[in-house]
Amino acid sequence: MKTIQFFITILTFQxxxxxxxxxxxxxxxxxxxxxLDKVNDYKAEGIMNIDVPFIKAAPSGVTIFYKKxxxxxxxKDGGISILPxxxxxxxxxxxxxxxxxxxxxxGESVIGGGKVKVVKLLPEEENSSVVLATLYIDEVSxxxxxxxxxxxxxxxxxxxxxxxxxxxxxxxxxxxxxFNLKDYKLPKGVTFEYxxxxxxxxxxxxENKKGKVEIIYKSYLINKGIPDSVFKE
Numbered sequence: 001m002k003t004i005q006f007f008i009t010i011l012t013f014q015x016x017x018x019x020x021x022x023x024x025x026x027x028x029x030x031x032x033x034x035x036l037d038k039v040n041d042y043k044a045e046g047i048m049n050i051d052v053p054f055i056k057a058a059p060s061g062v063t064i065f066y067k068k069x070x071x072x073x074x075x076k077d078g079g080i081s082i083l084p085x086x087x088x089x090x091x092x093x094x095x096x097x098x099x100x101x102x103x104x105x106x107g108e109s110v111i112g113g114g115k116v117k118v119v120k121l122l123p124e125e126e127n128s129s130v131v132l133a134t135l136y137i138d139e140v141s142x143x144x145x146x147x148x149x150x151x152x153x154x155x156x157x158x159x160x161x162x163x164x165x166x167x168x169x170x171x172x173x174x175x176x177x178x179f180n181l182k183d184y185k186l187p188k189g190v191t192f193e194y195x196x197x198x199x200x201x202x203x204x205x206x207e208n209k210k211g212k213v214e215i216i217y218k219s220y221l222i223n224k225g226i227p228d229s230v231f232k233e
Contacts, residue, residue: 025119026103028137029096035142035170036093041067041226042171045218048076052181052211062215068093071231074215092144092161092170095133100124111136111145112162129153143170155180166220174216181209 044064050057061077070093106118121133129151136146143163150156157179161172 025105025117028117028139028142029103029119029121029135032135032137032142032144032170033096036096037068039066039068039093039169039171040223041065043221043224043226044171047216047218048074049214049216050212051214053209064215064217065226065230066093067226067228067231071228073231092147092172095121095130095135095147095149101133106134109136111160114138114145116145141167143167143172155182166217166222169220169222171220171222172217174214177213177215179211179213181211 042065044066046062046064047059048062049059063075065071065073065075101121101123104120104122106120109116109118116136116138119135119137121130121135123130123132131150131152133150134148135144137143138145141163143161145161147159147161148156149159157177159178160176162174163171164173166173
C-alpha cells in the first residue's frame with residue numbers, strides 16, 4: 001500500500017510540475033508578444049541578399065512595411081521580393097498574431113553562445129496556415145532568436161534573428177530566412193535571371209536544395225502610420 005501511495009505521489013508531483021512548467025512558458029511567450037505589440041506599424045529600409053541555386057541576384061535595397069496585426073510587405077528596388085506566399089512571413093509579430101495556440105515547453109538550447117528557452121506553438125484553428133511554430137526565446141531580452149515554422153502551403157522554413165539598436169522594440173537588425181526549394185512557391189509574376197551557362201533546375205535536382213534570403217535592416221520608422229493601400233499595390 002505504501003508503495004502504491006508513493007508512486008501516486010510521484011505521478012501527482014510530476015503532473016503538477018508539468019502544468020506549472022507549461023504555465024511558465026506560456027507567460028514567457030505572452031511577454032514576448034506584449035513587447036512586439038508595442039509596434040503598431042513600421043517602415044524599414046534594408047538590404048536583401050539572395051542565395052538560391054542557379055539564380056543570379058545581386059544584393060538590393062528593400063523597403064519593408066508592417067501594420068498590425070498581420071499586414072506585411074517587402075518591396076524590392078526595381079521589382080518585388082522573392083518571399084513566398086502561403087503562411088510564410090519574416091515578421092515575428094504575425095506569427096504570434098496567428099490566433100489561438102497552445103504553448104508546449106520543449107526544453108532549452110544555445111544560440112550564439114547564449115541560452116534560450118524552446119517552446120512550440122500549436123495553432124488551435126483548423127484552417128490556420130501555420131501547422132507548427134518552434135520558437136527559441138532569449139528570456140533576458142524577451143526576443144525570439146530563432147524560429148522554425150511549418151506551413152500548409154510552403155513546407156518548413158527557418159529564421160535566425162540578431163538584435164541591436166531596436167532590441168527594445170523586439171525588432172531585429174538582421175534576419176536570415178532559410179527554406180526548402182521543393183516546397184517553395186513563387187509569388188505571382190516573379191521571374192528570375194539564371195546564371196549564364198546554367199540550366200533551370202529540374203524538380204529532382206532541387207528537392208534537397210535550400211534557398212536563403214538575408215535581410216539586413218538599416219533603419220526603422222516605428223508607429224508613424226501606414227495606409228492600407230501600401231499592402232495592395
